[in-house]
Amino acid sequence: NAGVTQTPKFQVLKTGQSMTLQCAQDMNHEYMSWYRQDPGMGLRLIHYSVGAGITDQGEVPNGYNVSRSTTEDFPLRLLSAAPSQTSVYFCASSRIDPPEAFFGQGTRLTVV
């Protein structure tokens, strides 16, 4: 009964480093998304995918890459970390009809 699993839960990076945030779902959903949430703010969509091999940009895609080689996994890559990317990152997996999103527990990322 895992749902959406994100790893790691916490991460500290130095400016310029790269890393991949992992997201996996076991609900066989086609739709998956990545969001970032800054303190006191709502969620902003980074990238999303409507199926394996299909991804698209959201509201704030700069500095991030995604790929979707399987239905289950949707990793988010930070290419060269910057302090402005310090945030909490949430992955979501979504049922289509009716629409309902299931979220992971989040990854708290600090870039120093």
Place this chain on the structure above:
Amino acid sequence: LAKTTQPISMDSYEGQEVNITCSHNNIATNDYITWYQQFPSQGPRFIIQGYKTKVTNEVASLFIPADRKSSTLSLPRVSLSDTAVYYCLVGGFYNQGGKLIFGQGTELSVKP
């Protein structure tokens, strides 16, 4: 995408009924209205969804007038544990190209 407007914050006391209204003037014919709840340091979770009229579940009620240009989330007899941010979303994945956009949400603070 249908734009939503909801109050930034609300205060209440334990045992009171709380009503949070969301405006969505350009809602499309086949759009759903969905509310999510987010506790600090957690991902949002689905609480209720409707298309028209009234929907009730064990957590909340959702009132939707005939013109569907607004909706009201009703939380009966709130407790301290209902302190959270509540998001109103309008749409469905098919007519949004897979995007699920969250606004600022309403920060509900329940006091003893």
